[in-house]
Amino acid sequence: MAKMKLRNMRKTIINKTIEECHEEYLNYCISIGQRDKTIESKIRFYRFELSKIINISESIETLTKSIIENKVISMRREGYKGNTYKTFVIKTRAFLTYCFDNNYLRKFNVKIPTIDSDKKIIYTEDELNKLLKKPNLDECLVGDFKGWATINFLFGTGCRSETLLNVKVEDVNFFNDMILFRHMKTRRQITVPLSPTLKNVLKEYIVVMNLINEDLLFPKLNKEKMCYDTLHQNISNYFKNRNVKMRGVNTFRNTFATFFIINHGDIYRLKIILGHSNIKTTERYINLLPINVSTDICKFNPLDVLNKKNLKIRLKINKEI
Template identity: 25%
Template sequence: MSKIVQRKLKREGAGKGRPRNYNKPIDYTFSEMFDRFMSFKKTEGLAKKTINDYYTHFNYLIDFLESDLEKDEITLEVFRDYIDFMINEKGLSPVTANVRIRTTRAFLRYCYLENYIEYPIHERFKPLKTKEDTLESFTPKDIKMLLNAIDETNYTGFRDKVMIFILLDTMIRCSELIQLRRENVDLKEGSIKLEPHETKTKRARKVPLSTRTVKILKEYMDETEDFYSEWLLVTYEGEQLADNTIRWRFRDLGEAAGLTNKRVSPHTFRHTGALFYVLNGGDPFSLQKILGHSDMSMVRKYIQMTDETVKKQHNTFSPLRSIFK
C-alpha cells in the first residue's frame, strides 16, 4: 500500500475497523453482495430482530430499484435518488428514513472494505438532520384515557392493560417485552429478568416491578396458566405475541381513546415511563440501569420535558424556596 493511500485512509477514516481487502475486485451483483454482508452480520451475534431489520430495509431499497444492480450500476446517484424518493414521494419522516439510510451505509461500507465496490459511496451521503426533540411522551391524562378505552371484559383487552403497566413500570423495549417468558417473572421479589441474548445491548439486567404491576401481572399469569405456554404474553390461541400485533393493538387503542395527536406505541410508553420516573424523584443513574443504556446522553434524550413541565418543576424546586420558606 502506498503512503498516499495510507494517508488518505487515515484522513477519511476508511481505515477504521477491518482493513480493506486490496485484492482484485469481484463482480458480484448488488444482491449477492448483500447475501455476503448478511452472512458476516450473523457472525456478530446480533438480535434476531436486528437481522430481520437489515433484510426488511434492503427489500425496501430493492423495491425502489425494481431490479438487481450490476457492480458498475452501484453509484452515489442511486442512493441519493433513494433518499429523495423516501422523503418527497413516500413522505417518510426523517427519523424513519434515517433508519434505512444507516443500514444502507453499513452495507456499503462493508462492500467497500471487501473490495466489492471501488469507491467509498457510504461516505458521500449521510443521515438527514432531524429536530433535536423527536421523542414525545404521554401525560397522566393521556394514560388514563387509554386505560379507560380498554375493554377488560375480554382477554385481549385485559392483556393490553397488562402490557401498558409493564411498559410504563419497567420501561423495557417492545423487542424485550415479547421475548419474556413466564420464568423471567419473579412476583415474590417483584422483578423481571431480561436475558442477555434478548436485549439490545446483549447484557442481562433485572428490572423492578411496582406493587400495582405485580398485582395485575399475577392476575394475568393465573388466567393464562392453562395455555401451557412458556411465553408471558400470548395470543388468544396461546401463541407467542408478535411485536407488530402489539403496535397494531396500541394504534387502534389510541384511536378508540381519541388520542390522535400523539403516536401510541411501545416506545412512547418507554419515553413516558422514563420521564415520570425522574419527575417522581428518581435519579438518572438508576434510570440508566433500568433502561439498559450504557451512555447517559441517551438517557437525557428520554427525559426531555415540555415547557409546561419545566415550569411546574421550577415552581417546586426554585432556588428562592430555600430563602423564602
C-alpha cells in the first residue's frame, strides 16, 4: 500500500459544479446568521453576474483567476465605475474563499482592485426646499403627504432606508425627544435625537395616518411592512411631482452628514447618529462628502479668532479715549 500522509488526503480536490458549490455557500451564509438582504444580494450576484461569465453547470475548477481578471478588464473598458467592478471582485472572492476552505477548488490569489473613490452625491439646498415644502392637507393625495413626511424623516435623521422601514410608532419618544433604531447595519440598536422640526412633522403625521404604537411608522396603506422597491417607487413619484431629480433614497444619508458638518457639527456626534462602530469609518465617510472646509478656516483658526478679539478690544479702548 502506498504511503500517504493524512494531510495530503485532506487536500484532495472534491469535484463539484459551480451550481452545487454556490447552493452550499448560500446555506452556509444562512447558517451563520447573515442578514436576509445580504443573502438576497448574493443570490442576485450569482444569477445576474457570475452566471454571465461562466457556465454554472460546469466544474467549479473552471472558475479561474483569468476569468475574473478578464471580467474586470472588460468592465473597466466599458466605463463601469470603480466601485462596480470592485464589488464584483469582493463578492466573487467571498464565494471563492468558501470553495477554497472546503477543498472544492485549488487556492489562488484574488486581489481587490485599488480605485479612486468618487465623492458622494447629495441633494442641494434648493432641491431640499422643494422637497420639504409642506403639501396642502385639504387637497393633496395620501402619497404626497407620506412622501413629505418620509423625506423629513430621512433628512432629519440620516438613517438608511432599511432602518426607516423597520421603525415603529412606539420607537419615537416624544417625551425625551429620541428615536430608537432597532434595525441597523451593525445589528446594534441605537437612539438618535429627535429634532424639533421632525417632532412636529411626526406628531401630525401619526394622527393624520391614524397610526397606533404597534404600527410601523412608514407602512403600506394596509399597514403591512413596505419593501425597499415600494419605498423607492413611492419616493420617485414624490420627486417627480416636486420636479426634483431622484438620486437614490440613501443619498439623504450623505446629505444629512454633509449639512451636519457644514453646520459645525462634530465628527464624534455624527459617528453616533450614523451608527458607525468605529470613528475611522466616519472619517472615511466625511472624506468622500462634497465639503469645502477652506471657507471656514478663518472663522475657526485660533490666530484669526484671537486677532479679531484683540482688534475689538483696541477699537473699544480707542472709542473710550
